Amino acid sequence: MSDENAIRQQRRRTNKLIADHEPERLRPFFDPKVTVIAGDGSVVLGIEALILRFNEFFKDPTFIAFERKTETVMLDKNGARASERGDWVASWNGPSGIMTGGGQYQAAWRKSQNQWVLESEHFVALT
Numbered sequence: 001m002s003d004e005n006a007i008r009q010q011r012r013r014t015n016k017l018i019a020d021h022e023p024e025r026l027r028p029f030f031d032p033k034v035t036v037i038a039g040d041g042s043v044v045l046g047i048e049a050l051i052l053r054f055n056e057f058f059k060d061p062t063f064i065a066f067e068r069k070t071e072t073v074m075l076d077k078n079g080a081r082a083s084e085r086g087d088w089v090a091s092w093n094g095p096s097g098i099m100t101g102g103g104q105y106q107a108a109w110r111k112s113q114n115q116w117v118l119e120s121e122h123f124v125a126l127t
Contacts, residue, residue, distance in 0.1 A: 004073045007082055007109055007116050011070050014118075019065040023054035030118045031110060039090075039103060039125030064091040064098065068105060082109040082116070088123055101127050 001009070010029060017025050027047055036044040036053075044050050057063050071086040089102035103126035108119040 003075055003079055003082065003111070003116070007073050007084060008070050010109075010116050011068055011084065015065070015067050018054070019067070021058040023051045023058065026051070026054065028115070028117075031112070034118055035120045037120075037122040039088075039101075039123040060092070062092045062094070064093060066090050068107075080111050081119075082111075083107070084109060101125060103127065 014026060014029050017023075017029075030047050030050060032047050033045075034047055034050060036050055038044060038053075044053050057066075066088060068088045069086045070084055073082055073084050075082045084107040086105060087102060088105045089100050091098055091100045093099075103124045105121060105123045107121045109116045110119045111117075
């Protein structure tokens with residue numbers, strides 16, 4: 001499998017774990033020192049804080065999921081780091097059906113022990 005396909009597969013797996021509301025199972029996909037800039041501009045530093053943040057969302061009975069839709073993956077010349085870009089959508093159950101919001105994201109991946117892990121993600125809310 002190519003590195004690009006491996007990253008796309010990792011993204012699909014994280015999307016599924018978020019949809020299944022299983023934050024503890026997300027740990028292997030993130031660098032322990034991950035930095036996430038959320039769509040509202042808040043900053044989450046480290047995997048422990050990120051797991052807590054996911055748990056906050058999952059406590060909300062109306063929350064459905066966050067889905068990231070990869071558009072591009074670009075690798076550095078050494079195959080050790082990669083950039084992923086795409087669109088993201090958040091969904092909740094609302095009084096008259098499913099409500100959504102979203103925007104664009106950029107993610108940095110690093111190859112660690114032959115596994116691609118997320119170093120950082122930056123989400124920009126546009127809707």
